[in-house]
Amino acid sequence: MADSSTDDPALAAEFDILAKRAGLPILAGRRPALLQNYKDLKRMTALMRQPRTAAAEPAGAYSILSVTRSV
Amino acid sequence: MAKALHDVSIAEAGAMLRSGSVTSMALTEHALDRIRSVDPLISSFITVTKESALADAAAADAAFAKGIDKGPMQGIPHALKDIYGTAGIRTTCHSKLLLDNIPKEDSVVAAKFKAQGAVMLGKLATHEFALGGPSFDLPFPPARNPWNPDCIPGGSSSGSGAAVAAGLVRMAMGSDTGGSIRGPAGYCGTIGLKPTYGLVSRRGVFPLSYTLDHCGPLSWTVEDSAIAMEVIAGFDPLDPASADVAVPDFRGKLGKGVQGLRLGLPRGWFVNADGASAETLKAIDDAAQTLAKLGATIEEIELPDYELYNACGRVIMFSEAYAIHEKDFQTRPQDYGLYTYLRMTMGAFVSATDLTQAMRLRRELAQAVNAKLKGCDALITASTLAPAPGFSEADPNSPPNFPIQTMPFDVTGNPAMSIPTGFSASGLPLSMQIVGRAFDEPTVLGIGAAFEAATKLPERRPSFAVAKAA
Numbered sequence: 001m002a003d004s005s006t007d008d009p010a011l012a013a014e015f016d017i018l019a020k021r022a023g024l025p026i027l028a029g030r031r032p033a034l035l036q037n038y039k040d041l042k043r044m045t046a047l048m049r050q051p052r053t054a055a056a057e058p059a060g061a062y063s064i065l066s067v068t069r070s071v
Numbered sequence: 072m073a074k075a076l077h078d079v080s081i082a083e084a085g086a087m088l089r090s091g092s093v094t095s096m097a098l099t100e101h102a103l104d105r106i107r108s109v110d111p112l113i114s115s116f117i118t119v120t121k122e123s124a125l126a127d128a129a130a131a132d133a134a135f136a137k138g139i140d141k142g143p144m145q146g147i148p149h150a151l152k153d154i155y156g157t158a159g160i161r162t163t164c165h166s167k168l169l170l171d172n173i174p175k176e177d178s179v180v181a182a183k184f185k186a187q188g189a190v191m192l193g194k195l196a197t198h199e200f201a202l203g204g205p206s207f208d209l210p211f212p213p214a215r216n217p218w219n220p221d222c223i224p225g226g227s228s229s230g231s232g233a234a235v236a237a238g239l240v241r242m243a244m245g246s247d248t249g250g251s252i253r254g255p256a257g258y259c260g261t262i263g264l265k266p267t268y269g270l271v272s273r274r275g276v277f278p279l280s281y282t283l284d285h286c287g288p289l290s291w292t293v294e295d296s297a298i299a300m301e302v303i304a305g306f307d308p309l310d311p312a313s314a315d316v317a318v319p320d321f322r323g324k325l326g327k328g329v330q331g332l333r334l335g336l337p338r339g340w341f342v343n344a345d346g347a348s349a350e351t352l353k354a355i356d357d358a359a360q361t362l363a364k365l366g367a368t369i370e371e372i373e374l375p376d377y378e379l380y381n382a383c384g385r386v387i388m389f390s391e392a393y394a395i396h397e398k399d400f401q402t403r404p405q406d407y408g409l410y411t412y413l414r415m416t417m418g419a420f421v422s423a424t425d426l427t428q429a430m431r432l433r434r435e436l437a438q439a440v441n442a443k444l445k446g447c448d449a450l451i452t453a454s455t456l457a458p459a460p461g462f463s464e465a466d467p468n469s470p471p472n473f474p475i476q477t478m479p480f481d482v483t484g485n486p487a488m489s490i491p492t493g494f495s496a497s498g499l500p501l502s503m504q505i506v507g508r509a510f511d512e513p514t515v516l517g518i519g520a521a522f523e524a525a526t527k528l529p530e531r532r533p534s535f536a537v538a539k540a541a
Contacts, residue, residue, distance in 0.1 A: 024400060044386055059282075059430050059431075
């Protein structure tokens with residue numbers, strides 16, 4: 001539930017929904033600090049959205065060699 | 072004047088052991104005495120394995136007496152960050168959650184040192200699960216900086232940096248996911264080598280982030296890190312990230328100088344960075360001049376914005392760390408320290424799309440660094456951006472982000488070594504990084520050794536009174 005610990009009620013509401021979806025109990029007294037960290041996380045994930053082609057694959061793509069060599 | 076025994080390097084101690092001028096038992100007893108007298112000031116050890124260390128030393132001396140020589144770490148005392156699994160020895164990750172965790176098997180790194188007859192003195196303090204610290208709400212106190220115990224030693228390999236700088240061990244193993252070897256090395260004035268991703272097995276080491284975790288040494292001299300790498304590097308088919316490549320000759324370029332090498336300097340990353348101290352920046356510029364005088368060519372280069380590397384690494388790290396700890400976060404979050412809780416919880420809020428975008432960006436950022444390394448033999452750049460901060464500078468209610476620029480090379484996987492560049496007016500170490508092409512640790516170590524020989528910085532040790540008396 002949103003409270004007065006943030007000046008962005010929408011962000012607080014979003015945080016609460018995500019925490020509930022993750023099955024994550026928010027410990028008493030820690031919500032304000034978590035909300036601040038969540039704001040910073042949102043800044044970082046926005047920073048990563050850059051123009052790239054559809055062909056730009058992620059690092060660490062699945063490698064069959066690394067799976068089969070240990071079997 | 073002869074060096075004090077704790078100032079003797081692994082290379083020097085190895086020669087002494089083989090000439091019979093010292094025994095492993097003498098080295099071990101001296102180290103245990105020094106731990107007893109000095110460590111109460113810096114809290115670098117969580118567990119001291121006195122009995123097994125003395126037994127290891129006796130076995131090493133017996134082997135030498137029989138003419139058995141298993142390699143350069145035989146008879147040498149060392150210690151492991153307390154996330155390295157050790158058979159029969161408590162491995163806590165500095166956490167309440169693992170206070171009773173006694174592994175049945177050694178981590179690959181611990182087993183390799185053991186197979187070579189090295190002497191394991193104990194397990195070292197860390198930030199909780201290599202992430203949350205420096206904290207006072209954990210079962211063990213945080214390690215402190217030997218140059219000034221009111222200052223942090225960096226983290227998460229906090230005990231490793233502190234123990235090496237204080238002369239309790241010549242080499243200690245750390246781990247590096249966002250800078251956890253190079254940060255403590257920078258703040259404590261030691262060498263700290265994060266090897267190429269996949270060069271050292273992580274099997275049996277408690278993971279923080281699967282695709283970012285690296286195991287590597289902290290040591291007082293460059294040569295000692297090279298020696299440690301000789302022991303621990305190599306392909307492990309049971310580590311999914313392990314690289315099946317030829318192990319390089321880590322000491323092959325020591326003493327060869329830097330004549331003709333081209334070194335890239337991404338000055339734009341750090342020169343205007345928040346929190347960068349003038350002393351640190353001047354020391355990097357001075358180091359570049361020193362390397363130029365030794366025959367290297369220094370070229371300023373541009374790389375993608377530093378903050379992209381930082382964001383990419385942190386999003387991946389939070390996600391992977393939370394995945395490892397998800398069940399405990401759902402059922403017993405109160406058992407984590409506050410800083411761990413606040414940092415790791417963010418992983419619960421990263422979407423699958425966020426993570427995929429981070430992994431796409433990661434490939435681009437790695438390609439950018441490696442493109443520059445086609446035209447350069449290595450890079451030099453900042454490590455810690457300022458001298459070690461005081462414990463009092465950390466907000467008890469929010470995890471600190473002290474200025475440090477180590478994350479890029481966890482993201483790219485390139486080998487990166489923190490090396491001292493001098494001292495601040497307050498007497499605290501300053502540092503820089505030397506970064507190489509993938510699997511080219513020998514060049515990184517060679518440049519570091521040339522710089523170390525030119526500056527003679529290892530001659531200066533922390534001078535706290537108890538350390539002198541030991």
